[in-house]
Amino acid sequence: MTSWPGGACPSCGEEVPANVIRCRSCSTILNEDLIEPPAIVIPEYRPLPEVTPCPSAQTRGLYLLCPVCDRELRINNKYRDQNVRCNHCEASFLLDLAQPMIELQSFIADCPHCKKELSAAPKYLNKKVECKFCSEPLLFNDTNEQK
Numbered sequence: 421m422t423s424w425p426g427g428a429c430p431s432c433g434e435e436v437p438a439n440v441i442r443c444r445s446c447s448t449i450l451n452e453d454l455i456e457p458p459a460i461v462i463p464e465y466r467p468l469p470e471v472t473p474c475p476s477a478q479t480r481g482l483y484l485l486c487p488v489c490d491r492e493l494r495i496n497n498k499y500r501d502q503n504v505r506c507n508h509c510e511a512s513f514l515l516d517l518a519q520p521m522i523e524l525q526s527f528i529a530d531c532p533h534c535k536k537e538l539s540a541a542p543k544y545l546n547k548k549v550e551c552k553f554c555s556e557p558l559l560f561n562d563t564n565e566q567k
Contacts, residue, residue, distance in 0.1 A: 424450040474548050477538065477558045481528040487513050487521040494528070500564055532558055 426438030431448040442449055449455050481496045488511035495504060495515060504515045517524055526539045534554040544560050551558055 422451070422453070472557060474557045474559050475532040476561045477529040477532055478561055478563045479527040479529045479545075480563070483525040483528065483539065485523040485525060486511060487523070492525060497563055527560065527562060529560060531556070 423439045424436065424441070426436065426440075428434065429436050429443040429446060429448060429450065432443060432446040434443060434445045436443050436450060440450060441454060479497060481494060483492055483494055485491065486493055486506040486509060489506060489509035491506070491508045493504075493506060493508075500515055500517070502515055503512055505512045513521075516522065524542055526541050527545065529538050529540070530536065531538055531551040531554060533551060533556040536551070536553045538551060538553075538560075540549065540560050545562050546559065548557055548559055550556070
């Protein structure tokens with residue numbers, strides 16, 4: 421911060437000595453650094469939108485294609501990582517979704533709002549979606565992912 425060097429007052433023109441804060445005649449502040457900043461402007465109040473909770477719809481089963489006959493199978497989650505048998509061709513295989521031969525089609529869950537059965541593609545897992553029956557939001561979670 422520099423002090424007033426002395427000279428004529430910028431407002432009234434009167435001669436003011438060095439190191440003075442205000443002009444003796446008009447009381448103008450002579451040092452720009454001492455001028456108060458404008459008053460703080462308080463922004464307008466805008467309430468935030470309500471955040472609706474998003475309940476989880478836990479998967480209870482899945483649809484996949486039989487690795488032998490390519491027909492669609494509906495299998496409960498309790499049979500994951502176990503040997504299962506196709507209803508159509510009687511072929512037996514290990515239900516491990518990490519295997520490339522298992523072609524997952526969709527997951528099955530119940531809507532936590534209307535309790536109707538939903539089927540969703542794997543790309544919708546862990547994403548906020550809307551129930552096609554009641555249009556309420558839900559988060560489609562795979563129960564076996566936490567294990």
